Amino acid sequence: MSAGANNALVSFDNIGIAFDGRTLLSDINMTIHKGEIVTLIGPNGSGKSTLIRTLLGLQQATSGRIQRHAQLRIGYMPQKLHIDPTLPLSVNHFLGLVKGVKKQDIPAVLTRLGINKLANKQVHFLSGGETQRVLLARALLNRPSLLVLDEPVQGVDVNGQIELYNLIASIRDELGCGVLMISHDLHLVMAKTDTVVCINQHVCCSGSPQHVKEHPEYQALFGVPGAEDSIAIYSHHHDHTHDEHGKVMPNDSHSHCNH
Known part of the structure; x- marks a missing residue:
């Protein structure tokens, strides 16, 4: 997708966030465009939720700025539903x-x-x-002109996750909106993502899913995938299952994946 300035919905320019003397995020640069699906990944405690809270206006950046499109409308999907x-x-x-x-x-x-x-x-x-x-x-x-989805497949089995990612991509196509997804796992979202930004208090690496998957900093954080290429998971026809790490298992295995 072209990354023209007119297509930019949100730009994070050198965003830094510190709280109580502790640096939560530093030098975050990221832009989300119309029609683009951006997946934000990182380990627990990497600052993903902090960055989203800042985007939503729930937290102030200590340094840098966020530039928002004049007609920006955000639709936010939280990770969980908390109702009595x-x-x-x-x-x-x-x-x-x-x-x-x-x-x-x-x-x-x-x-x-x-x-x-x-x-x-x-x-x-x-x-x-x-x-x-x-x-x-x-x-x-x-x-929304921008969908912000915090772990949108939380509590959903692998087949359901694939259906949801397909649904999100089709909604992007219909509305022409941008999508920012938070995930802890790149494996299942790769085929439905245009750009991946991996953070761990700072931007470790960013680019296409394939580029990030092969980047040394990503591999240091998440490990190198096993014998099966993670991208292949998205093109399967449900003729196999996955263990708890997303690794493809033989047909006679009863293991399954619950993320």
């Missing part, structure tokens, strides 16, 4: 709580995500995959 299980709350009601949402828009979004049958289901009875699609629906109701 004793609170009776249907999916329709939950989505209707989104600020500025038009209730007549809800059915179309649910249908687009294949979850229209969940409209009257209680939120706390949803499965992991259903919950993630409802959270995605909530983000889409803002008609």
Whole structure:
């Protein structure tokens, strides 16, 4: 995708964040363009959530600046849904709580995500995959120019993860929006990502998924993939399973992956 200035939705320019005398992030440079899927990866404690909080305006940068497109609209999908299980709350009601949402828009979004049958289901009875699609629906109701997805496949099995990544890519194609995804694992997102930015308090490496996968700093943080090429995971036809590390297992194995 071309990276013209007019296509830039958000630019992080030398962002640094320190708190209580501790440096959380330093010299972060990153740009997200219209129609581009950017995946932000890094180990636990690397500063991914801190950077997103800064993008969302929930935290101030200590140094540098964030430049936002004048018409930027962010649709945010949190990692988890925290709702009191004793609170009776249907999916329709939950989505209707989104600020500025038009209730007549809800059915179309649910249908687009294949979850229209969940409209009257209680939120706390949803499965992991259903919950993630409802959270995605909530983000889409803002008609975003930028989707910010925090671990969007949390609690979803491997097949469900692949379906969700395919869905996110098709939504990008339809809306022409930018997408910023946070992930701890590059393996499953590679085929649906344009640009990867690997951080560990600073930008370790960035570029195409293949470039990052082969970068020494990425390999030092995450290890070198096994005998099977990680990219191949996305093109499989469900004729095998994966162990807890994403490694392809033979057909007769009962191992599976729950990220």
